Amino acid sequence: MKITFSDIKGDWRGALCLVVWQGEGLGATGRRLDALGDGQISRAIEASEFAAKKDATIEILAPRGLNADRLILAGGGKKDDLAIHDFETLGGAILGKLLTGREKSAVVVIEDLPGNGLDPAAAVAHLAAGAKLRHYRFRKYLTGDKGKPANLKTLSVQSPSTAAARAFRPLDKVVDGVNLARDLINEPANVLSPAEFAKRVRSLTKHGLSVQVLTEQQMEKLGMRALLAVGLGSANASRLVVMQWRGGRKGARPLAFVGKGVTFDTGGISLKKAPNMDHMKADMGGAACVAGLMSALAARKAKVNAVGVVGLVENMPDAAAQRPGDIVVSMSKQTVEVLNTDAEGRLVLADALWYTNDRFKPRLMIDLATLTGAIITALGHHHAGLFSNDDDLAAQLASAGLETGEKVWRLPLAREYDKLIDSKNADMKNIGGAAAGSITAAQFLQRFVGKTPWAHIDIAGTGFNSPQTAINRSWASGFGVRLLNALIARDYEG
Ligand code: BES
Ligand code: ZN
Numbered sequence: 001m002k003i004t005f006s007d008i009k010g011d012w013r014g015a016l017c018l019v020v021w022q023g024e025g026l027g028a029t030g031r032r033l034d035a036l037g038d039g040q041i042s043r044a045i046e047a048s049e050f051a052a053k054k055d056a057t058i059e060i061l062a063p064r065g066l067n068a069d070r071l072i073l074a075g076g077g078k079k080d081d082l083a084i085h086d087f088e089t090l091g092g093a094i095l096g097k098l099l100t101g102r103e104k105s106a107v108v109v110i111e112d113l114p115g116n117g118l119d120p121a122a123a124v125a126h127l128a129a130g131a132k133l134r135h136y137r138f139r140k141y142l143t144g145d146k147g148k149p150a151n152l153k154t155l156s157v158q159s160p161s162t163a164a165a166r167a168f169r170p171l172d173k174v175v176d177g178v179n180l181a182r183d184l185i186n187e188p189a190n191v192l193s194p195a196e197f198a199k200r201v202r203s204l205t206k207h208g209l210s211v212q213v214l215t216e217q218q219m220e221k222l223g224m225r226a227l228l229a230v231g232l233g234s235a236n237a238s239r240l241v242v243m244q245w246r247g248g249r250k251g252a253r254p255l256a257f258v259g260k261g262v263t264f265d266t267g268g269i270s271l272k273k274a275p276n277m278d279h280m281k282a283d284m285g286g287a288a289c290v291a292g293l294m295s296a297l298a299a300r301k302a303k304v305n306a307v308g309v310v311g312l313v314e315n316m317p318d319a320a321a322q323r324p325g326d327i328v329v330s331m332s333k334q335t336v337e338v339l340n341t342d343a344e345g346r347l348v349l350a351d352a353l354w355y356t357n358d359r360f361k362p363r364l365m366i367d368l369a370t371l372t373g374a375i376i377t378a379l380g381h382h383h384a385g386l387f388s389n390d391d392d393l394a395a396q397l398a399s400a401g402l403e404t405g406e407k408v409w410r411l412p413l414a415r416e417y418d419k420l421i422d423s424k425n426a427d428m429k430n431i432g433g434a435a436a437g438s439i440t441a442a443q444f445l446q447r448f449v450g451k452t453p454w455a456h457i458d459i460a461g462t463g464f465n466s467p468q469t470a471i472n473r474s475w476a477s478g479f480g481v482r483l484l485n486a487l488i489a490r491d492y493e494g
């Protein structure tokens with residue numbers, strides 16, 4: 001969908017959507033249209049008791065006095081209560097309504113922008129971003145009518161803000177990053193092998209990212225036996241992909257983002273049960289977000305140095321697969337007793353985190369992973385789990401979460417939990433028992449990050465199969481891209 005911005009123009013065709021603020025009546029444009037149609041709009045508002053509550057809509061077909069086929073009134077809610085993310089959900093709700101029609105083009109008119117400290121250009125740009133996020137569908141494998149793209153091809157956003165187009169430019173790239181992550185997550189595992197994932201990341205060099213792909217032989221040389229052990233049962237070879245973006249000061253230490261990229265998690269020899277096992281095609285959701293984030297940073301030319309590292313493996317049961325009880329030597333030289341082959345994500349991240357820290361000496365490291373079912377038990381689908389060895393970083397992430405609506409909730413790390421993964425036979429075991437499953441997984445990761453400020457975000461509940469929202473109608477949400485982009489933009493750029 002092509003999105004354009006302009007001031008409010010008079011001649012509307014296709015579908016026209018007018019944002020109405022709660023408690024403020026119609027604005028100048030609304031009053032003008034109402035007069036052209038002999039009060040039809042006021043009567044429709046009255047008849048439907050439309051109160052302009054946030055994201056509520058009503059529709060007037062063939063509005064009198066207008067060239068447009070449909071006039072939609074969209075409630076903006078109480079103008080001065082809105083935060084920037086509310087403009088995204090408003091844009092999403094509007095697009096949802098627009099998608100129900102047959103029009104190829106639509107216009108959204110938004111005037112009397114809030115004066116509560118929000119930048120009006122940013123507000124309009126976020127409305128457009130929300131619309132574009134809502135427009136995303138994964139239709140690749142639908143044939144016939146179901147596979148047809150949406151009718152709506154162009155959206156013209158009209159407002160008094162002259163800077164909206166400029167404000168949208170970087171946001172547009174972030175939305176592309178989110179949609180890239182969604183595409184990767186929605187893609188089935190018979191198509192998206194580690195090698196295919198790596199290939200798709202390679203194509204991001206077009207944005208100015210530098211991409212390096214490590215093969216199993218190269219990882220073997222580096223001693224990444226924990227990561228490689230996970231892929232032993234798979235016919236698809238493992239990969240480690242390194243993405244670099246250098247938009248910051250020369251020589252400044254990079255921010256590092258590390259993703260769990262298990263392209264399919266059967267559990268391995270500790271095989272998962274059949275129900276919902278198909279969900280495990282999304283077990284590369286952390287890696288998908290890292291790819292989406294890195295492509296967004298490069299495409300919007302972020303003033304920061306960043307590196308993204310994703311460990312790509314497939315966890316399958318096979319004669320060559322690792323067994324419960326196996327002991328592996330990680331790149332860090334720490335040994336791990338693998339008591340459950342289904343706790344594989346931490347094995348992948350152990351080597352990916354160690355490698356990233358060792359090679360790049362990053363200013364901070366943040367990993368994203370669909371790591372534990374237990375985080376769904378703890379937090380459901382509305383917050384991701386956050387773990388950190390650094391209070392400032394944790395606070396920055398929490399606040400970026402509130403700004404973007406990609407919320408995180410911090411859980412503790414502590415010596416008592418760390419003891420639960422000590423093993424008699426090796427330096428540690430890869431499971432900690434029934435209690436505090438998400439925390440013991442995070443404790444495991446912490447043993448591979450040294451003293452570097454680090455945060456771990458468990459997105460098992462938020463990355464996919466999460467509730468459908470105004471800005472997401474796809475199974476894969478792309479959770480994490482906007483969160484980390486906001487963290488960088490607010491606290492680390494320039
Ligand atoms: N990929 C799963 C975690 C998961 C479960 C993500 C459900 C999304 C939805 C992970 O590899 C796993 O299987 N973890 C185990 C750990 C256990 C064996 C200690 C789990 O959560 O059951
Ligand atoms: Zn698993």
Ligand code: ZN
Nearest residue numbers: 262265283345
């Ligand atoms: Zn997994």
